[in-house]
Amino acid sequence: MLQHSGNNTLPRPHQQRVKYGGKRIGNADYGTNAHCVHRLLFHIVFVTKFRRQLFAPNKLKYIKEILPRIAHYYNYNLIEINGEADHIHLILQISPAGSVGVAVGRLKSVSAKMFLNRYGAQFWGNHVRTLWNSGYFVASTGGVTLDVLRKYVEAQGTS
Numbered sequence: 001m002l003q004h005s006g007n008n009t010l011p012r013p014h015q016q017r018v019k020y021g022g023k024r025i026g027n028a029d030y031g032t033n034a035h036c037v038h039r040l041l042f043h044i045v046f047v048t049k050f051r052r053q054l055f056a057p058n059k060l061k062y063i064k065e066i067l068p069r070i071a072h073y074y075n076y077n078l079i080e081i082n083g084e085a086d087h088i089h090l091i092l093q094i095s096p097a098g099s100v101g102v103a104v105g106r107l108k109s110v111s112a113k114m115f116l117n118r119y120g121a122q123f124w125g126n127h128v129r130t131l132w133n134s135g136y137f138v139a140s141t142g143g144v145t146l147d148v149l150r151k152y153v154e155a156q157g158t159s
Contacts (some may be wrong), residue, residue: 005100028143031077033095041079042100045137049130053085054122062118063088063111070110076103091141100138106131126131 016024023037024039048054050110064081067090077093094103112131119135121128144150 030088031093031095033097036096036109040094041141042090042092042094043137043139043141044092044104046090046099046104047087047133047135049123050135051086051126051133052122054131055083055085055088056141059115059119060085063115066114067107067111070107070114074106075102077106104136104138108136 023032025037028039030037032038037125060083063083067081067088068078069091075095076098079091079093081090083089090107092103092107094100108131112129115131116122116129123130144152
């Protein structure tokens with residue numbers, strides 16, 4: 001887990017986790033765990049507190065640099081990241097053993113801590129150490145439409 005004391009927020013090099021391999025099937029990359037092959041992709045959006053325009057180009061660049069590092073530490077695969085002054089879009093691949101809510105919580109909390117340590121408080125009062133709105137958007141993504149998948153499942157066992 002992350003170090004929560006001192007200024008260290010990411011692990012030291014000797015704290016690496018066991019890495020499983022990957023698998024390429026057709027034109028898609030799949031993750032592998034001990035007993036499964038998976039491709040769970042999610043489109044996630046984080047919004048700044050009060051939807052304030054906080055991310056000047058240099059701050060947006062910093063967020064886009066730290067989120068992949070945080071994702072890598074937790075064994076998430078950050079496929080794509082981009083954003084605007086008040087929100088960030090991610091395409092994230094996680095293991096079936098993981099939880100989307102846990103992944104979002106980790107990414108938001110650690111990125112907020114690193115951002116606020118670098119740039120200082122962005123708000124006042126009860127929100128001094130706040131960067132992100134408490135909510136988020138998430139949608140699963142896939143290579144086929146729901147109609148195609150439904151037809152495929154319906155066709156199983158009919159031949």
